[in-house]
Amino acid sequence: MDVKGKERYNWPVTILLICGLITIIFPLYMTIIIAFKQPSEMTNSISGILSLPKTWSFSNFAEAMRVTDFWRSLRNSLLITGVTVILSIALHSMVGYAIGRNKAKSKWYNFTYLYIVSGMFVPFAILMMPLVKQTAQWGIANIFGVILCYMVFYMPMNLMLYSGYLVNIPVALEEAARVDGATTWTTYWKIIFPIMAPMHATVAVITALSVWNDVMTPLVIMSGSGLNTLPLAQLSFQTQFGTNYNLAFASYLLALLPLLIFYIICQKQILNGVVNGAVK
Amino acid sequence: MRKRSKMVSLFLACTMCVPMLLTGCGSQNNSGKIEIELVQYKPEAVDVFKALEEEFNRTHDDIHLTIDSPNDAMTIIKTRFIREDYPDILGIGGDINYSYFIDANILADVSDYPGLADINQGYKDILEGLEFVPTEGTYGVPYVANAAGILYNREMFKEHGWEIPETWEELIALCDEIEAAGILPFYFGFKDTWTCLAPWNSLAVGLAPADVCQQVNAGKTNFTEEYREVAEKIMTLVEYGEDGPFAYDYNNACTAFANGESAMFAIGSYAVPQIKSVNPDMDIDSFVTPASSDPAGNTLNSGVDLQFCVTSACENKEAAYEVLDFLLADENLQMYLDDQSAVPCKTGDFILAPNLDGMTQYIAEGKMADYQDHYYPSEMAVDAQIQTYLIEKDTDAFLAKFDSDWQRYNRDIIQMVRDYNQKNGIQ
Amino acid sequence: MKYANDRQRTFMLMTIPVVVLFFAFNTLPLIKGVIYSFTNFRGYGTYDWVGLRNYIDLFQDARVGKSYLFTLKMAVLATIVTNVISLILALGLNSKIRFKSALRGLYFIPNILGALVVGYIFNYFFTYIIPALFNTTSILASTTWAWVGIVIVCAWQAVAMNTIIYISGLSTVPEDVYEAGSIDGATGWTKFKHLTFPLIIPFFSINMVLSGKNFLMVFDQIMALTKGGPAQSTESISYLIYNNGMAGGQFGFQSANAVLFFVIIVAFSVAQLRFTSSKEEQL
Numbered sequence: 001m002d003v004k005g006k007e008r009y010n011w012p013v014t015i016l017l018i019c020g021l022i023t024i025i026f027p028l029y030m031t032i033i034i035a036f037k038q039p040s041e042m043t044n045s046i047s048g049i050l051s052l053p054k055t056w057s058f059s060n061f062a063e064a065m066r067v068t069d070f071w072r073s074l075r076n077s078l079l080i081t082g083v084t085v086i087l088s089i090a091l092h093s094m095v096g097y098a099i100g101r102n103k104a105k106s107k108w109y110n111f112t113y114l115y116i117v118s119g120m121f122v123p124f125a126i127l128m129m130p131l132v133k134q135t136a137q138w139g140i141a142n143i144f145g146v147i148l149c150y151m152v153f154y155m156p157m158n159l160m161l162y163s164g165y166l167v168n169i170p171v172a173l174e175e176a177a178r179v180d181g182a183t184t185w186t187t188y189w190k191i192i193f194p195i196m197a198p199m200h201a202t203v204a205v206i207t208a209l210s211v212w213n214d215v216m217t218p219l220v221i222m223s224g225s226g227l228n229t230l231p232l233a234q235l236s237f238q239t240q241f242g243t244n245y246n247l248a249f250a251s252y253l254l255a256l257l258p259l260l261i262f263y264i265i266c267q268k269q270i271l272n273g274v275v276n277g278a279v280k
Numbered sequence: 281m282r283k284r285s286k287m288v289s290l291f292l293a294c295t296m297c298v299p300m301l302l303t304g305c306g307s308q309n310n311s312g313k314i315e316i317e318l319v320q321y322k323p324e325a326v327d328v329f330k331a332l333e334e335e336f337n338r339t340h341d342d343i344h345l346t347i348d349s350p351n352d353a354m355t356i357i358k359t360r361f362i363r364e365d366y367p368d369i370l371g372i373g374g375d376i377n378y379s380y381f382i383d384a385n386i387l388a389d390v391s392d393y394p395g396l397a398d399i400n401q402g403y404k405d406i407l408e409g410l411e412f413v414p415t416e417g418t419y420g421v422p423y424v425a426n427a428a429g430i431l432y433n434r435e436m437f438k439e440h441g442w443e444i445p446e447t448w449e450e451l452i453a454l455c456d457e458i459e460a461a462g463i464l465p466f467y468f469g470f471k472d473t474w475t476c477l478a479p480w481n482s483l484a485v486g487l488a489p490a491d492v493c494q495q496v497n498a499g500k501t502n503f504t505e506e507y508r509e510v511a512e513k514i515m516t517l518v519e520y521g522e523d524g525p526f527a528y529d530y531n532n533a534c535t536a537f538a539n540g541e542s543a544m545f546a547i548g549s550y551a552v553p554q555i556k557s558v559n560p561d562m563d564i565d566s567f568v569t570p571a572s573s574d575p576a577g578n579t580l581n582s583g584v585d586l587q588f589c590v591t592s593a594c595e596n597k598e599a600a601y602e603v604l605d606f607l608l609a610d611e612n613l614q615m616y617l618d619d620q621s622a623v624p625c626k627t628g629d630f631i632l633a634p635n636l637d638g639m640t641q642y643i644a645e646g647k648m649a650d651y652q653d654h655y656y657p658s659e660m661a662v663d664a665q666i667q668t669y670l671i672e673k674d675t676d677a678f679l680a681k682f683d684s685d686w687q688r689y690n691r692d693i694i695q696m697v698r699d700y701n702q703k704n705g706i707q
Numbered sequence: 708m709k710y711a712n713d714r715q716r717t718f719m720l721m722t723i724p725v726v727v728l729f730f731a732f733n734t735l736p737l738i739k740g741v742i743y744s745f746t747n748f749r750g751y752g753t754y755d756w757v758g759l760r761n762y763i764d765l766f767q768d769a770r771v772g773k774s775y776l777f778t779l780k781m782a783v784l785a786t787i788v789t790n791v792i793s794l795i796l797a798l799g800l801n802s803k804i805r806f807k808s809a810l811r812g813l814y815f816i817p818n819i820l821g822a823l824v825v826g827y828i829f830n831y832f833f834t835y836i837i838p839a840l841f842n843t844t845s846i847l848a849s850t851t852w853a854w855v856g857i858v859i860v861c862a863w864q865a866v867a868m869n870t871i872i873y874i875s876g877l878s879t880v881p882e883d884v885y886e887a888g889s890i891d892g893a894t895g896w897t898k899f900k901h902l903t904f905p906l907i908i909p910f911f912s913i914n915m916v917l918s919g920k921n922f923l924m925v926f927d928q929i930m931a932l933t934k935g936g937p938a939q940s941t942e943s944i945s946y947l948i949y950n951n952g953m954a955g956g957q958f959g960f961q962s963a964n965a966v967l968f969f970v971i972i973v974a975f976s977v978a979q980l981r982f983t984s985s986k987e988e989q990l
Contacts, residue, residue, distance in 0.1 A: 008802045008803070009803055009804060009805045010802050010804050011805070013799050014803050014804040014805045014806065014810075014990045015815075016799065016809050017796075017799050018806075018810070020796070020814075020818075021813055023811070023815070023863070023927045024813060024814065024816055024817060025980075027828060027829070027832065028816075030828075030832070030836065031828050034831075038961075039962070046839060046840055049835075049836055049839055049840070057820050073965070090726075091724075091725055092725075093718075094725070095721055095722055095725040095726075097721065098718040098719075098721040099722065101718070102718060109718075112722060112726060115726075115729075115855065116726070116729055118728065119733050119740055119927070120976075121969075121972055121973045122733060122737060122966070122969060122972075123924055123942065123945070123968055123969055124924070124945070125924070125945045125948045125949070125965045125968055125969075126736075126737060126947065126962075126965035126966060126968065126969045127732075127733065127736045127737060127740065127967070128948070128952070128953075128965075129735045129740065129743065129750070129948075129952050129953065129958055129962060130735075130736035130737075130739035130740045130743065130962075131732070132741070132953070133739075134735070134736055148728070148732060149732055151728065152728060152729050152731075152732035152733050153733075155725070155729055155877050160735065167808045183716040183717070184713055184717040185717050188717075188721075198964050207980060209818075209819060209902050211765050212821070213819075213820075213821035213823075214824060215821070215823045215926075215930070216926055216927070216945075216949070220949070220953065230821075231821045231824060234823060234824055234827065235823065235930070240761050245831060248827070249828070249831075252824045252827055252828055255820065255821065256820055256824055259819050259820070259821075260816075262818075262819075262821070263815075264817070267812050269872060270815075270819070271811070271812075271815060274818075274871060275871055275872060275875045276916060278868070278872050278913055279872065279875060279876075279910070279913065280884045280944075
């Protein structure tokens with residue numbers, strides 16, 4: 001894909017694109033400088049708005065961490081995202097395998113496939129209120145309930161991805177294992193599951209991004225229970241009475257940081273994953 | 281086969297562990313104490329409640345009290361009710377939600393609570409009035425009241441020699457005078473919809489009958505008739521406010537008023553702590569909004585700002601009463617009053633904040649009426665309707681919509697009231 | 708035969724628990740939602756059956772009508788804006804430019820940021836920074852323009868995703884198509900219209916479905932930017948269902964609204980699939 005040889009770069013387009021970056025850099029720049037400023041430095045003049053803070057003090061961040069109980073929210077977010085991703089990979093790939101191998105010849109599996117995939121059309125809005133009641137009645141109005149909901153919400157998409165990917169894996173591989181006396185279960189975990197690794201990466205990236213940034217599900221299922229996720233903590237922080245914008249922006253920045261770091265480290269995998277998920 | 285069962289059990293073990301791990305972090309304090317949970321809806325009072333919570337737990341060995349002051353508390357409380365997860369004590373306002381909760385049998389009868397005897401009868405009556413149909417019991421213990429009207433910058437008034445207006449005409453004349461002096465008369469901050477209700481309420485108590493909502497429910501009158509003057513007058517007031525009041529929210533308005541950008545602020549006493557946080561030395565006083573041309577017709581807009589209700593789900597009513605005793609103890613109540621510039625509902629000698637000087641006379645004389653919005657159903661979103669009206673400036677359309685929406689959102693309540701009246705032979 | 712049995716049993720064992728889970732957290736709440744829509748339930752306390760009253764009210768309720776209109780209007784505009792910008796960006800990022808991968812990486816950043824926090828940040832921009840820079844009032848305070856503010860924030864985030872998809876589409880266009888095109892003298896717009904665009908139609912349809920559906924369900928941005936205001940002019944359907952259903956005591960009525968919304972989403976998806984698949988067949 002990269003330009004080969006000594007072909008000339010298209011400089012005008014490059015420059016235009018660099019200028020366009022301002023729409024992305026500017027909001028981030030403002031977020032950072034506001035997060036570092038003190039309330040007294042907030043003025044209404046243009047130069048005052050754009051200028052760098054007088055001192056780079058982390059006091060806003062320390063205070064924001066205290067107010068939003070940052071570490072606990074971070075832990076909850078990590079826990080929810082991590083467990084959802086692991087369970088999604090394990091369960092969704094399994095059901096994707098079972099359905100993908102059988103849906104051509106079995107009516108039951110074909111029906112199951114359509115049944116689950118049609119779940120894509122169900123908006124969260126209609127499930128929301130009954131789910132709130134249901135999770136509470138079943139005693140899972142907590143992190144566990146949120147994870148179970150996510151497991152189901154992302155199932156249609158992941159099922160499609162896995163069963164679509166399975167078409168590329170020849171059945172002959174399993175036949176060979178069968179000759180060696182392996183059961184279907186062991187064949188799956190030993191042979192098929194590792195082969196699906198690229199799809200696991202895609203599923204992990206898509207699920208992780210959506211779960212991490214989701215607000216609505218934890219909001220309705222866990223609110224008031226004292227459990228917060230990182231985005232939810234921002235919501236609870238917006239009080240009707242009294243706002244310190246510098247503190248708020250420090251807190252926003254803290255909330256954005258984990259994913260930004262993750263993105264910087266695994267940029268390539270994330271981009272590939274996202275494209276795979278959407279295009280397949 | 282052996283391998284498979286190993287895998288299965290490993291997997292099952294993993295999935296089992298997860299919920300255990302998760303529930304493990306939720307509950308704490310199993311030391312045999314009685315747990316009492318109080319959820320109160322005023323996030324601005326979070327600090328004083330934190331202090332009260334600590335003090336209670338320090339002095340009580342058998343009961344452990346937890347006080348939650350969540351943001352957007354009404355949504356949280358209702359979501360918890362949807363989950364059938366009830367706190368022991370609710371700290372809520374005397375508004376329509378209280379009526380709903382009584383109707384849904386969520387609240388317990390507290391008429392056997394001895395502390396009720398010390399509560400000002402006027403506030404107990406206000407709570408009675410909020411019940412859709414009269415009931416036998418008492419469901420809330422009023423704690424503090426607030427008063428709404430117009431806050432003003434006392435220093436600025438003195439400096440210019442402005443007088444406190446007693447009639448609507450005087451108020452308008454005063455606004456013109458302030459404007460002539462190059463100062464903004466009012467700051468509103470109408471980006472938050474609820475702030476639109478503050479001037480609305482304080483005008484409505486003076487211009488419409490106190491029980492207008494019940495009268496409409498009984499089919500005796502309509503809002504187009506009763507609220508026309510209120511609607512016209514609030515529109516007049518807005519013209520004396522900042523340009524584009526819908527760009528600024530409550531915080532902006534408090535800050536602007538604190539910095540002397542406006543001479544007056546049509547809001548309740550509950551705004552004083554927020555204003556003082558910006559300008560601690562500010563000398564704020566208040567007066568009753570003169571809504572009509574007759575000074576005798578002025579009524580103070582005052583309602584139960586915070587009351588404590590015990591839920592029917594509370595297993596230890598005795599312990600809950602002990603918490604109430606503690607909160608109502610004179611020194612603790614005074615601590616709350618100092619922090620929040622509130623008016624106590626308990627009788628006794630309390631020191632009131634100087635910001636209420638202009639209103640104390642009305643309180644002493646009992647010339648008070650409840651906020652009318654305490655009767656508006658929340659899903660009708662009257663605050664947003666007033667905001668819409670102030671933007672679009674169409675009085676007839678606003679009032680017509682008010683009436684038709686009222687009928688629609690109150691359908692079940694109106695039916696209930698009529699059934700009750702029929703059954704009891706009330707016309 | 709023993710193997711075949713084991714295989715079928717394993718497949719069943721793999722499927723059934725997951726189907727049960729799916730039923731419990733998708734189908735069951737869906738059915739319950741439909742049932743609630745025939746009641747006047749507040750979410751707590753007792754309730755009565757009211758038959759079709761909620762559905763009749765739904766079509767007479769100005770606030771509900773307004774929220775559908777707003778959601779539709781904003782979804783359509785946001786979809787168009789997003790797709791036009793991202794297509795241009797993708798063409799740029801796919802051409803022979805310097806710093807290609809760095810630029811691609813940077814342009815993707817908005818997509819990984821949480822919509823709620825982005826909304827809060829933009830809320831501050833609209834209220835303070837932009838009015839200060841251009842000496843205007845905040846567009847979020849205007850009933851006529853607040854929805855445009857929401858479109859801007861939604862598009863800002865969604866462009867990143869759509870661009871990446873277009874880029875992957877453009878990279879499937881073989882070089883020789885261009886070469887053949889240049890021989891025929893096709894340049895610029897004609898080249899794009901007749902050569903490039905037809906080849907990336909599948910990606911175009913993916914993007915339309917993706918952004919259209921996401922924008923119809925917009926929630927976080929509303930919560931962060933306007934909370935439905937001013938004057939209820941920016942209440943999206945999801946926001947209205949959440950706000951009035953959970954906090955406003957309209958559990959039953961908003962369930963009916965959610966059922967209607969569900970029907971619309973299904974109709975929208977089916978229509979879009981039909982439309983795009985017929986388009987693809989033509990080619």
